[in-house]
Every structure is written in structure tokens, then in C-alpha cells.
Amino acid sequence: MNTWLSKLARIGAVAAGLAAGVAAVPASAQEEGFRLDRAPDNTANLVSLQHGAQLFVNYCLNCHSANLVRYSSLTQLGISQKEIEQNLLFTTDKVGNTMSVAMRPTDAKTWFGVTPPDLSVEARARGSDWLYTYLRSFYLDDTRPTGWNNMVFPNVGMPNVLWQLQGERTAKYEDVTDAETGEKSHRFVSFEQVKPGTMSRVDYDSAVADLVAYLTWMSEPTQHVRKQLGVWVLLFLGVLTFFAWRLNAAYWKDVK
Structure with missing residues (x-):
């Protein structure tokens, strides 16, 4: 009896330790750099996932592949095969093909300085909060080759592919002096809109949430x-x- 209870106690202690470790991940991620915003959980909303799939094909699949996912898997989101063929396929693709891009890795590295990563499991690698904040943190930067920079991923090689939806923004900084050490720092204050996009800020954040939900679903379609x-x-x-x-x-x- 005592042996059985002691085993249960050890199992409970291990589970508590794992839970504490998982809970500590978001906090440590925020401490390392730009504060991450909480991404809305739309992974159970089929309408949101369908919109996210459309955004992914139209804006992400030009450079980023998803070689672990087939177009046919989108039928799990309530999209019929006919709708996939008419709205989500490029000219030479077929429903049974994987979501790959025609751009060669060598060309991508020449144009962007790095080969765009495959997005099949990017949500599991980065986390939905990171992706949600990253896609909403681009700003104009004339010092970068693409003309864009990002607060979450400084000096990123990727331009803001959603700029038409979000519009153009600049980053506003201020000089701050530490009262104790006297050290000066250049601190980010806010984004300043210089050109409106086709979407309002609320609508754009909602669209990004849909895209992130789809990326999260795509990284593990059977998670629910x-x-x-x-x-x-x-x-x-x-x-x-x-x-x-x-x-x-x-x-x-x-x-x-």
C-alpha cells in the first residue's frame, strides 16, 4: 500500500515539474526580447481556419513551402476538392501535391540572404504567440535591403508581405537615461502609421489571427x-x- 502511494507521489511530483517548466516558457521568451502578444486561439473555428488557409496560399506560399502538408488535407477544414482546385491551386499543382514552391533555394538565398524556412511545423517551433506578434511588428527601415525590419526578429531578411493589408508604419523611439547608472538607451515607444492599408487595425489583427490559427493547425492537424x-x-x-x-x-x- 505504502509502495503504491509513494509511486503515485513521485508521478505527481514529476507531472508538477513538467507543468512548471511548460508554464515558464512564455515568460522566458518574453524576457529575451520584444514582448509577445497573446494570440487568439481560433484553431477550432473552421471559418477562421479557411480564411487563414486562403491567406497562406495567397501571401506565404510564394516563398515559403509546406512540404509536409498536401492540398488535399484542406478538406479537413470543410473546403471541398472543387473549391481547392478553383481557389487555392496554382496552374501546375494538383490536389494530391504537397504545398511546395517553385522558387529555387539558391535563388531565394541570393534575393533574401537566407532560404525561407518550410512552414509545415513553424508554429510548433516558434509558438503561436511569436508568429502572431511577428506578423504585426513590421516597420519601414531604409537601412535594410528589403526596406523593412521587424521588432520581434531584428534585421530579418523577409519583407512585410502583408503590407498592402496593414499599410506602412515606422518605429518611434526615445532616448532614455537610467537614473542610477546614467547609461543611455534607445527605447522603442510605438509604431506610427504613415500610409493606411486596405484593412483597419482591428481587421488586420483578426486576419493575422486567422493565418496563425491555420499555421498552428497545419503543424499538427490532429491536435484536437x-x-x-x-x-x-x-x-x-x-x-x-x-x-x-x-x-x-x-x-x-x-x-x-
Whole structure:
């Protein structure tokens, strides 16, 4: 009996440690640089995912591939094969093809200084909060080859491909002097809109949330099924633990 309870205690301690480690990830990510905004969780909203898929094909798939995902997988989002063929496929692509780009890696490196990463699992690697903040943090910078820079990813080689939707902005800084050390720093204050886009700020943030939701879904299309199964597994283990506890008590009830 004591042995069984001690095992459960050790398992609980390990689980608590893992939970604490996971909870600490967003905080440490924010401490390293620009503060990240919380991304809306639209991964269960089919309309949002469909809009995100459209944005991905129209704006991201020109340079970034998603070689682990096929166009046919979009049927899981309620998009029919006919709709995929009419609205989301390029001329030579077929529904069964993976989401690849025609641009050669060598050309991409020449034009942008680096080969654009495959976005199949980028949401799992970076996190949805990072992507949501990154896509909303571009600003004009004449010192960069593309004319754009980013607060989350300084000196990034990627231009703001969504600039027509968001408009053009500049970054506003101010000089700050530390009262104790006397050290001066150049601190970011805010973005300043210099040219409006086709979307308002609220609409643009909503569109980015849809795009990030799609990228998150694309990185693991079965995540909601996995979570649902996880709940049933935990319930089963809870019931099994109860019966194992009572069985253990029955076996050892006559032992003194």
C-alpha cells in the first residue's frame, strides 16, 4: 500500500515539474526580447481556419513551402476538392501535391540572404504567440535591403508581405537615461502609421489571427483529436487507479 502511494507521489511530483517548466516558457521568451502578444486561439473555428488557409496560399506560399502538408488535407477544414482546385491551386499543382514552391533555394538565398524556412511545423517551433506578434511588428527601415525590419526578429531578411493589408508604419523611439547608472538607451515607444492599408487595425489583427490559427493547425492537424483522446485516457487511468488501489488494499488487508 505504502509502495503504491509513494509511486503515485513521485508521478505527481514529476507531472508538477513538467507543468512548471511548460508554464515558464512564455515568460522566458518574453524576457529575451520584444514582448509577445497573446494570440487568439481560433484553431477550432473552421471559418477562421479557411480564411487563414486562403491567406497562406495567397501571401506565404510564394516563398515559403509546406512540404509536409498536401492540398488535399484542406478538406479537413470543410473546403471541398472543387473549391481547392478553383481557389487555392496554382496552374501546375494538383490536389494530391504537397504545398511546395517553385522558387529555387539558391535563388531565394541570393534575393533574401537566407532560404525561407518550410512552414509545415513553424508554429510548433516558434509558438503561436511569436508568429502572431511577428506578423504585426513590421516597420519601414531604409537601412535594410528589403526596406523593412521587424521588432520581434531584428534585421530579418523577409519583407512585410502583408503590407498592402496593414499599410506602412515606422518605429518611434526615445532616448532614455537610467537614473542610477546614467547609461543611455534607445527605447522603442510605438509604431506610427504613415500610409493606411486596405484593412483597419482591428481587421488586420483578426486576419493575422486567422493565418496563425491555420499555421498552428497545419503543424499538427490532429491536435484536437489528440486532446479529446487525452481526456478519455486520463479518465480511464483515473478509474483504473481507483480499482488498482482497492485491489491492492484487498490483497494486503490480512497482512499485519
